[in-house]
Amino acid sequence: MIKNNLIKRDKLEYGDFQTPLGLARKICGWLKKQEIKPQVLVEPTCGYGNFIIAALETFPSIQYVYGIEIYKQYIAETEKKLEPFVKTQNITVKIIQDDVFHFRFNDIAKKHQPESILVLGNPPWVTNSELSAKESDNLPTKLNLKRVAGIEAITGKGNFDIGESVTFSMLKTFSESNGYFAFLVKNIVIKNVIQSQQQFVFPISGLQQIDIDAKKEFNANVDAGLFFARFNKTPAINCCVSKSFDQPVNRSFGWTNRKFVADIERYKKSAGLDGDSPEIWRQGLKHDCTAVMELTTTENGYKNNLNKTQTLNIEPDLIYPLLKSSDLKDQVITKTNKNVIVTQTAVGQNTDYLATDFPLTFDYLDKHREFFDKRKSVIYKNKPSFSIFGIGDYSFKPFKVAISGLYKQTQFSLVLPIDNKPVMLDDTCYFLGFDLLEEATCVMYSLNQPEIQNLLHSIVFWNAKRVITKDILMRLNYVPILRRIEINKMLEYAERQQLTLSKNIFIKNPSSIFGRQHQELLWQ
Ligand SMILES: C[S@@+](CC[C@H](N)C(=O)[O-])C[C@H]1O[C@@H](n2cnc3c(N)ncnc32)[C@H](O)[C@@H]1O
Known part of the structure; x- marks a missing residue:
């Protein structure tokens, strides 16, 4: 039955934008x-x-x-x-x-x-x-x-x-x-x-x-x-x-060649690197409760968005520095005034420990429980109180290589610990986590080389809502670039970025800077 005999109707509902x-x-x-x-x-x-x-x-x-x-x-x-x-x-x-x-x-x-x-x-x-x-x-x-x-x-x-x-x-x-x-x-x-x-x-x-x-x-x-x-x-x-x-x-x-790409001519130059990423790219932390979970650092202490005049009295233990897509502008990131409360170390972890181990944090979260109850996504249903997602061992790695999923740029940033704490990324970002600064620097340096950048530009569809996705990142096989790194050039680059790498380790035992995953691929 056609109901559209109305004199007035919602133009948006019918996508009613007539072609001039x-x-x-x-x-x-x-x-x-x-x-x-x-x-x-x-x-x-x-x-x-x-x-x-x-x-x-x-x-x-x-x-x-x-x-x-x-x-x-x-x-x-x-x-x-x-x-x-x-x-x-x-x-x-x-x-x-x-x-x-x-x-x-x-x-x-x-x-x-x-x-x-x-x-x-x-x-x-x-x-x-x-x-x-x-x-x-x-x-x-x-x-x-x-x-x-x-x-x-x-x-x-x-x-x-x-x-x-x-x-x-x-x-x-x-x-x-x-x-x-x-x-x-x-x-x-x-x-x-x-x-x-x-x-x-x-x-x-x-x-x-x-x-x-x-x-x-x-x-x-x-x-x-x-x-x-x-x-x-x-x-x-x-x-x-x-x-x-x-x-x-x-x-x-x-x-x-059975791959879906955004620019076929451009792709041909980097097609050899379109394969499997040696490491698993992770999406950052998701909590859907910014008002309570995200805190800013001020001279007097931490504050949330709900009350900008009052500092919070909670234990610092579960508060971690936080970066969002818009913060990933530089190649090396050492600062942020954003923070996030990390209530779990793994998805689904029981959160009862908060009340006993971190009573001030628990009181704060409990007082604002209504904000957590309002979270619409089904992922929070029947989960422990104050649950978060996108959390695991990898979140706590001290050195990270990160990229924004939302911005129309393909630069990878190296994220260093801040105040001796690993930095968290929010769910608009993707990252790899590493134990050693040397390994993270080599990976960031490789991913920013023209061959990988060209590959990314040839497979990314810029009109998507989320331009960089996990699927795209998982296609970047940067191992051949990692293998070809000219150590001297990379060390010079690191110096320019004021990164203090151990030069000796590169000269004497370069394999020791790499984790198992990279080692197997680099020296196979
Ligand atoms: C974007 S406008 C374009 C109109 C026209 N094709 C033009 O280019 O000027 C989309 C048109 O689709 C009509 N429309 C929306 N839903 C429809 C449906 N289910 N069946 C038929 N027409 C529909 C709207 O009323 C509107 O006139």
């Missing part, structure tokens, strides 16, 4: 340059019809137009705008009020089998979690969800874009027809289509992404572009990217 006619015309102009000659136009969420108008102005070959739209007001508006075309051109136009997730697009594909179909449009850019926050039911049907569940398995994300679901459902319906696909979508959707080509293998090729300025066109802070494909061709697994409609291709991304 100027942009729709620019896109159709570009499509014409691709020498396409569509006979049938399908606009699956046509809004008030700007794409249909631009396509009819550009392609006199079009004989049939199908526009589907959920919002009744737009149907009449579109029909009216199309009247001049219907009068002067020999075309059949059907603008239908329906839900894109229910409409039988298969019938169109069947009816126009030999003809050239252009599937053109701009589906809603809204995610399922944004919809569930609005308690909206503008979601794909079970059939489409099944497809989405498959994508999720590949991309590892539970939060998918409705535009992504429409994209996959259109490709499923029309990719075996003759014709073309041209959709304005978030770039992450294009990435997910190409990533899934390994498994779903739509018969599409000539894949292109043309970036648009989404801020200017839609006031949206997201990377987006036109996704173009030709139907009924040998499946392609790579996509060419241009920065704008009048620029040449500047990179291509997709599958190469």
